[in-house]
Amino acid sequence: xxxxxxxxxxxxxxxxxxxxxxxxxxxxxxxxxxxxxxxxxxxxxxxxxxxxxxxxxxxxxxxxxxxxxxxxxxxxxxxxxxxxxxxxxxxxxxxxxxxxxxxxxxxxxxxxxxxxxxxxxxxxxxxxxxxxxxxxxxxxxxxxxxxxxxxxxxxxxxxxxxxxxxxxxxxxxxxxxxxxxxxxxxxxxxxxxxxxxxxxxxxxxxxxxxxxxxxxxxxxxxxxxxxxxxxxxxxxxxxxxxxxxxxxxxxxxxxxxxxxxxxxxxxxxxxxxxxxxxxxxxxxxxxxxxxxxxxxxxxxxxxxxxxxxxxxxxxxxxxxxxxxxxxxxxxxxxxxxxxxxxxxxxxxxxxxxxxxxxxxxxxxxxxxxxxxxxxxxxxxxxxxxxxxxxxxxxxxxxxxxxxxxxxxxxxxxxxxxx
Numbered sequence: 001x002x003x004x005x006x007x008x009x010x011x012x013x014x015x016x017x018x019x020x021x022x023x024x025x026x027x028x029x030x031x032x033x034x035x036x037x038x039x040x041x042x043x044x045x046x047x048x049x050x051x052x053x054x055x056x057x058x059x060x061x062x063x064x065x066x067x068x069x070x071x072x073x074x075x076x077x078x079x080x081x082x083x084x085x086x087x088x089x090x091x092x093x094x095x096x097x098x099x100x101x102x103x104x105x106x107x108x109x110x111x112x113x114x115x116x117x118x119x120x121x122x123x124x125x126x127x128x129x130x131x132x133x134x135x136x137x138x139x140x141x142x143x144x145x146x147x148x149x150x151x152x153x154x155x156x157x158x159x160x161x162x163x164x165x166x167x168x169x170x171x172x173x174x175x176x177x178x179x180x181x182x183x184x185x186x187x188x189x190x191x192x193x194x195x196x197x198x199x200x201x202x203x204x205x206x207x208x209x210x211x212x213x214x215x216x217x218x219x220x221x222x223x224x225x226x227x228x229x230x231x232x233x234x235x236x237x238x239x240x241x242x243x244x245x246x247x248x249x250x251x252x253x254x255x256x257x258x259x260x261x262x263x264x265x266x267x268x269x270x271x272x273x274x275x276x277x278x279x280x281x282x283x284x285x286x287x288x289x290x291x292x293x294x295x296x297x298x299x300x301x302x303x304x305x306x307x308x309x310x311x312x313x314x315x316x317x318x319x320x321x322x323x324x325x326x327x328x329x330x331x332x333x334x335x336x337x338x339x340x341x342x343x344x345x346x347x348x349x350x351x352x353x354x355x356x357x358x359x360x361x362x363x364x365x366x367x368x369x370x371x372x373x374x375x376x377x378x379x380x381x382x383x384x385x386x387x388x389x390x391x392x393x394x395x396x397x398x399x400x401x402x403x404x405x406x407x408x409x410x411x412x413x414x415x416x417x418x
């Protein structure tokens with residue numbers, strides 16, 4: 001069968017061109033191996049079902065794991081009418097899902113579905129079933145949003161939560177790991193289904209907001225495709241088209257063509273009038289370190305003691321005036337409004353898809369210098385950056401024009417004195 005691109009529903013390797021996401025699956029397996037309960041919540045058409053299918057496939061290849069992968073898709077409302085209806089439907093869905101691959105396991109769950117009438121009996125069945133297995137039992141549940149308006153489903157989560165806590169205390173047997181997949185974060189379900197007239201203060205709602213699934217580990221695996229992952233898909237696709245690459249999405253096709261034409265027609269800055277282009281522009285982005293070094297050289301050549309009073313008031317304005325022509329039309333600079341009343345002057349530079357944080361300060365000695373480094377480090381944390389820049393105005397008569405690369409905690413800060 002000739003493979004094709006697929007952007008709806010489950011992607012199957014032998015039927016569809018697929019990016020190699022094995023590294024992501026390995027990260028998820030590490031969570032499973034650690035016995036974590038967690039949620040994968042992403043927007044629709046993000047590859048959640050395919051990711052869960054690949055996870056199930058990899059775990060099923062291992063002799064030490066038994067995976068029970070189910071979905072609430074197409075179940076209707078009947079399973080959520082009562083506690084008994086849900087418990088029996090849950091077991092029947094598992095029995096139906098594993099019937100082809102594991103008929104004996106299917107019979108166990110089908111038989112249990114006729115004997116279980118409430119969550120207490122379901123909990124007892126899970127404990128007994130897991131304790132009798134010589135494998136780690138993992139529950140994978142897709143499309144949990146189908147049940148998101150059900151109090152019954154929340155009680156089911158509370159049962160799983162209680163068994164998880166008892167397991168960790170050595171007082172129960174239960175699923176080694178549980179993975180819930182849907183569009184919404186399961187932690188919001190309790191707040192979502194509460195009637196509006198019951199929503200009181202934030203504090204009084206905390207327990208109900210968190211109670212169903214506050215045991216869940218943070219899921220920090222990036223499910224978006226990296227360029228190297230897309231490359232693996234194209235490597236499969238291009239040979240099948242005899243070396244020709246067709247763009248599947250018509251809109252993307254037109255945008256890519258337009259981009260290529262603009263690149264071909266645009267005059268290269270480096271060749272303009274025979275002059276070389278700005279040395280501040282690099283393939284990695286804007287060279288802020290070099291900008292600061294050039295600004296230091298400019299100040300060394302032009303500074304006079306008579307300028308001190310002006311610079312104390314307008315030092316940031318002078319630097320922005322120097323910076324603006326460099327990034328004009330290709331980037332932006334702005335002073336954060338949330339620090340406009342503070343003594344420090346924080347400047348954020350955006351260039352293409354990157355962000356640079358620079359702080360301007362007046363030199364008041366080593367103690368205040370450490371405070372400035374701490375402030376800049378905190379500010380870098382807001383933007384999840386590891387590197388920042390510090391421009392220091394020193395008005396002492398014996399000042400020294402110098403620069404320093406400073407390691408402050410997990411941050412790298414390039415400081416320069418003018």
